[in-house]
Amino acid sequence: MRGHRGKTGHTRTGAGRTPRVQEAAAPAIDRMLSVVVRPLRASELLAIQRTFPAGGPEKHSARLWRQEAGEASYLIAWVEARPVGHLFLLWAGPDHDDMRSRLPRLAAVEDLYVLGDVRGRGIGTRLLAAAESLVHLRGISRIGLGVSVDNFAAARLYRRLGFLDSGAGHFVSRWVEPDRYGVSRHFSETLVFLVKEMRS
Numbered sequence: 001m002r003g004h005r006g007k008t009g010h011t012r013t014g015a016g017r018t019p020r021v022q023e024a025a026a027p028a029i030d031r032m033l034s035v036v037v038r039p040l041r042a043s044e045l046l047a048i049q050r051t052f053p054a055g056g057p058e059k060h061s062a063r064l065w066r067q068e069a070g071e072a073s074y075l076i077a078w079v080e081a082r083p084v085g086h087l088f089l090l091w092a093g094p095d096h097d098d099m100r101s102r103l104p105r106l107a108a109v110e111d112l113y114v115l116g117d118v119r120g121r122g123i124g125t126r127l128l129a130a131a132e133s134l135v136h137l138r139g140i141s142r143i144g145l146g147v148s149v150d151n152f153a154a155a156r157l158y159r160r161l162g163f164l165d166s167g168a169g170h171f172v173s174r175w176v177e178p179d180r181y182g183v184s185r186h187f188s189e190t191l192v193f194l195v196k197e198m199r200s
């Protein structure tokens with residue numbers, strides 16, 4: 001999956017209540033953290049832009065816009081008032097054209113990210129579980145994600161959660177995003193796509 005980044009674009013924001021998605025059973029340490037996962041609300045956009053500066057503020061506003069347009073769900077993990085992680089869930093599959101054509105009829109996870117100081121405490125697992133329940137509720141039978149061929153730790157997490165190699169081979173993803181000084185930089189990574197069949 002492309003890492004901590006995403007598309008830029010529209011900046012429209014809007015109001016609207018969004019449901020709490022997932023507060024179900026979780027590992028003990030996770031419960032101690034009181035993690036809540038739910039779709040981003042317009043009123044929370046600024047906090048998300050400040051907490052997750054990578055990729056620039058437009059990344060988050062574009063995702064909120066796409067959520068409001070019904071294309072996606074932008075899930076945020078919170079520990080009390082602190083946003084600690086995010087996951088972008090696309091109903092019609094990956095943004096990457098080649099991936100979408102080779103991997104039809106699935107919902108795609110992009111940019112799963114958890115803040116460094118709270119990694120390894122079940123938050124990434126909770127974000128993925130919330131995404132899976134939303135996919136299941138929509139009646140979509142598969143969920144998938146691209147993971148960089150050298151991101152062994154993330155791949156281990158996905159495999160533990162039941163994601164398997166799609167067999168579609170490698171994909172090269174290229175993108176441009178601003179660095180911390182606002183200068184546009186070109187990036188690329190080679191990904192393998194993993195899928196999980198949803199239980200009916």
Ligand SMILES: CC(C)(COP(=O)(O)OP(=O)(O)OC[C@H]1O[C@@H](n2cnc3c(N)ncnc32)[C@H](O)[C@@H]1OP(=O)(O)O)[C@@H](O)C(=O)NCCC(=O)NCCS
Pocket residue numbers: 001002003004111112113114115118119120121122123124125126146147148151153154155156157158
């Ligand atoms: C991958 C990531 C989202 C996992 O979130 P998390 O909250 O740490 O995940 P969980 O606590 O639910 O699960 C822990 C598992 O995540 C994986 N992991 C990956 N990077 C990790 C890290 N820096 N610290 C701890 N676990 C990490 C491990 O497989 C770990 O399993 P293990 O305990 O068996 O080793 C998070 O580490 C992260 O944001 N990494 C940087 C961005 C990234 O690589 N995103 C994935 C792109 S495909």
